[in-house]
Amino acid sequence: MNILFKDIIALTPNGVKEHCSVAVAGxxxxxxxEDPPPGDYERVYDGRERLLMPGFYNAHAxxxxxxxxxxxxxMKLNDWLTERIFPFEELLTSEDVYFATLLAxxxxxxxxxxxxxxxxxxxxxxxxxxxxxxxxxxxxxxxASDADEKxxxxxxxxxxxxxxxxxxxxxxxxxxxxxxxxxxxxxxxPAVARALADFAVQRGARIQVHVSETRAxxxxxxxxxxxxxxxxxxxxxxxxxxxxxxxxxxxxxxxxADILAARDATVASCPxxxxxxxxxxxxxxxFFARGVNMAIGTDGVASNNNLDMIEExxxxxxxxxxxxxxxxxxxxxxxxxxATRAGALAQGRDDCGCIEAGYRADLIVLDLxxxxxxxxxxxxxxxxxxxxxxxxxxxxxxxxxxYEDGVFPFIDIERVKSEVARASERILGALHG
Numbered sequence: 001m002n003i004l005f006k007d008i009i010a011l012t013p014n015g016v017k018e019h020c021s022v023a024v025a026g027x028x029x030x031x032x033x034e035d036p037p038p039g040d041y042e043r044v045y046d047g048r049e050r051l052l053m054p055g056f057y058n059a060h061a062x063x064x065x066x067x068x069x070x071x072x073x074x075m076k077l078n079d080w081l082t083e084r085i086f087p088f089e090e091l092l093t094s095e096d097v098y099f100a101t102l103l104a105x106x107x108x109x110x111x112x113x114x115x116x117x118x119x120x121x122x123x124x125x126x127x128x129x130x131x132x133x134x135x136x137x138x139x140x141x142x143x144a145s146d147a148d149e150k151x152x153x154x155x156x157x158x159x160x161x162x163x164x165x166x167x168x169x170x171x172x173x174x175x176x177x178x179x180x181x182x183x184x185x186x187x188x189x190p191a192v193a194r195a196l197a198d199f200a201v202q203r204g205a206r207i208q209v210h211v212s213e214t215r216a217x218x219x220x221x222x223x224x225x226x227x228x229x230x231x232x233x234x235x236x237x238x239x240x241x242x243x244x245x246x247x248x249x250x251x252x253x254x255x256x257a258d259i260l261a262a263r264d265a266t267v268a269s270c271p272x273x274x275x276x277x278x279x280x281x282x283x284x285x286x287f288f289a290r291g292v293n294m295a296i297g298t299d300g301v302a303s304n305n306n307l308d309m310i311e312e313x314x315x316x317x318x319x320x321x322x323x324x325x326x327x328x329x330x331x332x333x334x335x336x337x338x339a340t341r342a343g344a345l346a347q348g349r350d351d352c353g354c355i356e357a358g359y360r361a362d363l364i365v366l367d368l369x370x371x372x373x374x375x376x377x378x379x380x381x382x383x384x385x386x387x388x389x390x391x392x393x394x395x396x397x398x399x400x401x402x403y404e405d406g407v408f409p410f411i412d413i414e415r416v417k418s419e420v421a422r423a424s425e426r427i428l429g430a431l432h433g
Contacts, residue, residue: 001024001026001042001043001399001400001401002023002024002025002026002039002040002041002042002043003023003024003041003042003043003044003045003399004021004022004023004024004036004037004039004041004043004044004045005020005021005022005023005024005045005047005052005363005365006021006036006044006045006046006047007019007020007021007046007047007048008020008021008022008045008047008048008050008051008052008365009047009050009051009052009368009379010022010032010051010052010053010355011051011052011053011054011336011355011379011380011383012032012354012355012356013354013355013356016378016379016380017032017034019034020032020033020034020047020052021033021034021035021036021037022052022355022363023036023037023039023041024361024363024396024399025399026399027173027360027361027398027399028357028358028359028360028361028399029355029356029357029358029359029360029361029363030357030358031357032355032356032357045365045394049367049368049369050365050366050367050368050393051365051366051368051379051383052355052363052364052365053336053340053355053363053364053366053383054340054341054344054352054353054354054355054362054363054364055112055113055114055115055340055353055362055363055364055395055396055397056111056112056113056114056296056309056339056340056343056364057113057114057115057116057117057295057339057340057342057343057344057346057347057349057352057353058108058113058115058116058117058296058297058298058307058309058343059117059245059247059266059268059295059296059297059342059343059346059347060117060119060208060245060247060248060268060270060295060297060298060299061104061116061117061118061119061297061298061299061300061307062118062119062120062299062300062301062302063100063101063104063105063108063116063118063120063126063137063300064092064096064097064100064101064104064120064122064126065085065100065104065120065300065301065302065303066100066101066103066104066107066301066420067088067092067096067100067420067423067424067427068084068085068088068300068301068302069301069302069305069306070305071084071085071088071302072084072085072302072303075277076277076278077213077214077277077279078216080277080303084302085302087431088427088431091426091427091430091431092122092427093122093423094122094124094125095125095419095423096423096427097120097121097122097125097126098122098125098126098128098129099129099416099419099420099423100420100423101125101126101129101130102129102132102133102411102416103416103417103420104116104301104307105129105130105133105135105411106133106403106408106411106413106416107301107306107307108135108307109133109134109135109395109402109403109408110389110392110395110403111306111307111308111309111310111389111390111392112309112310112364112366112389112392112395113135113298113307113309114135114136114352114362114364114395114396114397115135115136115137115138115343115344115347115349115352115362115397116135116136116137116138117137117138117140117179117208117245117268117297117343117346117347118137118138118139118140119140119141119142119181119183119208120139120140120141120142121141121142121157121160123139123140123141123160123161123164123168123178124164124167124168126139127139127164127168127171127176130172130175130176131171131172131175131176132410132411133402133408133410133411134175134397134400134402134409134410135175135397135402136175136176136177136347136349136362136397136398137175137176137177138177138178138179138206138208138347138348139164139168139176139177139178139179140161140178140179140180140181140207140208141157141160141161141164141180141181142157142181142182142183143155143157143158143161143180143181143182143183143188143192143196144157144183144184144187144188145157145158145187145188145189145192146187146188146189146192147189147191147192148189148191149191149194151191152189152191152192152194152195153195155192158192158195158196161180161181161196161199162199164178165178165180165199165203165205169203169205173398175397175398177206177347177348177349178205179205179206179207179208179245180196180199180200180205180206180207180208180242181207181208181209182196182207182208182209182239183209183210184209184210184211184213184217184230185211185217185221185230185233185234186217186220186221190237193234193237193239194237194238196239197237197238197239197241197242198238200241200242201238201241201242205242206242206243206244206245206347206348207239207242207243207244207245208244208245208247209234209239209244209245209246209247210246210247210248211230211231211234211246211247211248211249211252212229212230212231212248212249212250212251212252212256213247213248213250213251213274213279214250214251214277214279214280215250215251215280217230217251218230218251218252219251221233229252229253229255229256230256231246231249231252231253231255231256231259231260232255232256232259235259235263240259240260240263240265241263243264243265243266243348244263244265244266245265245266245267245268245295245346246260246265246266246267246268247268247270247297247299248268248269248270248274248279248282249267249269249282249287250274250279250280250281250282251280252267252282252283252286252287254286257286257287257289257290257292258290260287260290260292261287261290261291261292264293265292265293266292266293266294266295266342266345266346267282267287267292267293267294267295268295268296268297268343268346269282269284269294269295269296269297269316269338270296270297270298270299270312271296271312271315271316271319272298272299272304272311272312272315273298273299273300273303273304274299275315275319276303276304276305277303281319281320281322281323282320283320283323284316284320284329284330285320285324285329285330288334293342293345293346294334294338294342295338295339295342295343295345295346296309296312296313296316296335296338296339296342296343297312298312306389307389308388308389308390309339309389310383310384310387310388310389310391311388311389312339313335313336313338313339313383313384314335314384314385316330316335316338316339317330317331317332317334317335317384317385332378332380332381332383332384332385333380335384336380336383336384340353340354341353341354344362360398360399361396361397361398361399362396362397362398363394363395363396364392364394364395364396365392365393365394366383366387366391366392366393367391367392367393368382368391370391372386372387373386373387373391393405
């Protein structure tokens with residue numbers, strides 16, 4: 001679509017621009033400036049009382065877990081996993097995952113998330129859902145196994161992961177990318193980690209992995225591996241030879257931050273999930289100080305319980321201020337960068353996440369007319385501290401509008417809701433008789 005956003009407030013790499021014009025032609029932004037450029041447009045969007053900004057890139061998610069929203073509450077992480085999540089997941093079918101992913105894509109687009117880094121299973125069904133929705137995703141088949149060197153490559157999960165990469169990486173004109181995913185240190189063997197890293201390096205794939213989410217996980221790893229933290233352990237196995245997104249890193253140490261910085265890795269902080277499960281608060285300034293790419297993830301809906309990235313940005317900033325007893329340590333601009341450009345870089349989407357000519361048109365529009373958005377001394381302050389995901393009124397990926405004013409052009413939302421409810425009823429019936 002050729003569209004001109006006219007007389008709109010825009011968040012650009014050079015700051016907040018008022019009365020801005022932004023032109024989109026096909027998949028790309030082609031103009032950013034004060035005066036509307038000449039040309040014929042299919043649509044001219046009236047930007048009064050509106051804000052245009054890059055879409056959000058969710059750096060860590062488990063999208064099909066929309067089926068488990070609210071199912072496991074007020075529980076410690078290990079109990080939550082073993083008593084609620086794992087038994088539920090055992091009963092999932094491919095169609096369950098397909099419709100649960102569609103529900104997640106609808107919620108994501110509604111809240112301005114244009115792309116998600118996803119770790120799960122039944123990944124071909126996830127890819128099908130993402131493709132149909134118009135969203136983007138880095139999909140990874142999570143692998144958890146203690147297999148030895150002989151059996152690592154023969155694991156079902158490993159075979160599915162590599163087949164997924166060969167079949168879907170770069171599909172839908174690049175909207176779908178495929179990463180490799182190791183669940184965590186405590187659910188894998190050195191052989192599996194090495195095999196996954198070797199494949200990623202050979203193919204140029206990226207890696208997703210859970211790291212130091214809880215203190216117990218972090219300290220148990222050190223006890224098992226001669227004092228090595230999860231980051232140091234993975235580094236010793238060569239995992240970070242591939243571009244890696246390390247989710248959580250709540251209990252990471254200064255030496256870990258040094259390693260992640262040296263390996264050009266990304267940390268995906270998931271503040272709401274970490275807070276809900278009492279896992280702790282990530283030391284974000286420690287990573288910033290070393291130049292680590294800091295992105296934001298929602299984690300799965302089962303531990304969040306929504307995909308509101310604006311809410312996530314607010315917690316990202318506020319929890320850090322409390323941890324450091326320093327109200328200056330995270331700025332709204334840093335939080336927005338983490339939710340947009342940093343997430344795009346974590347996904348290998350180098351031409352995304354900025355309102356600048358030549359970048360892909362992954363854009364969202366926020367409504368500024370509500371009383372909670374007035375007055376507005378600095379748009380970035382209002383976005384992080386006053387707005388909510390519900391203020392998103394338009395979401396665009398690669399120049400295509402995929403959500404606007406309650407309408408999902410590519411998702412039959414009523415059918416999706418019905419199918420997810422049916423799956424939930426079936427699974428609960430099997431679990432509880």
